[in-house]
Amino acid sequence: MNKSLLLRLVTLSLSLLLSGPVAADSDQQDWPKQPSRLKLSTPYGQLHVSQSDYVYDARLLLNGEETKPPVMGLLNIPYAFSATDYHVALISIDSGDDSCPINYKWILLESSGYDISDAFGSCSEQIRVFADNHLFTMQTPNLEQPDKIDTYIFDGETVVAQPFADS
Numbered sequence: 001m002n003k004s005l006l007l008r009l010v011t012l013s014l015s016l017l018l019s020g021p022v023a024a025d026s027d028q029q030d031w032p033k034q035p036s037r038l039k040l041s042t043p044y045g046q047l048h049v050s051q052s053d054y055v056y057d058a059r060l061l062l063n064g065e066e067t068k069p070p071v072m073g074l075l076n077i078p079y080a081f082s083a084t085d086y087h088v089a090l091i092s093i094d095s096g097d098d099s100c101p102i103n104y105k106w107i108l109l110e111s112s113g114y115d116i117s118d119a120f121g122s123c124s125e126q127i128r129v130f131a132d133n134h135l136f137t138m139q140t141p142n143l144e145q146p147d148k149i150d151t152y153i154f155d156g157e158t159v160v161a162q163p164f165a166d167s
Contacts, residue, residue, distance in 0.1 A: 031126040034078040034092065042087040044109035049075045056096040060107075067116060071105060079129045081136065086110045086156070088136055090129060093119065104138065106154045120159045122150045
């Protein structure tokens with residue numbers, strides 16, 4: 001990671017920590033409905049969700065080939081961002097697990113290939129997504145305390161979790 005990107009991530013992380021807890025009632029928040037997309041054309045190839053007879057066995061494909069590591073479940077590509085030298089897409093993954101039905105991964109596409117982040121999220125379909133330069137942020141209600149908001153920041157390589165702060 002270059003120094004400039006690291007500095008921005010550290011600055012953003014510190015500002016989130018110093019701002020204290022986000023106390024918002026998620027039931028009263030304006031949680032937008034997630035856009036739904038199963039195909040996404042990019043300059044680096046076509047992302048596509050494969051069809052499956054079993055609802056939780058769809059797979060994420062890039063140019064017709066399964067991604068490595070595999071991404072499978074009930075998939076959606078709700079958000080995507082483009083820049084001159086890369087493309088980033090958020091993948092929602094519903095595994096059918098009742099205790100935590102949904103998580104997320106980012107995929108970064110570049111001319112040199114692609115990278116897929118580790119899974120993250122608070123098991124909720126309610127999300128807000130923002131992009132600021134090379135940082136991509138997702139907010140979602142906390143699993144144990146739904147009136148609190150968890151924040152996840154992706155810098156193109158790593159997802160940093162910023163769970164709500166204790167007061």
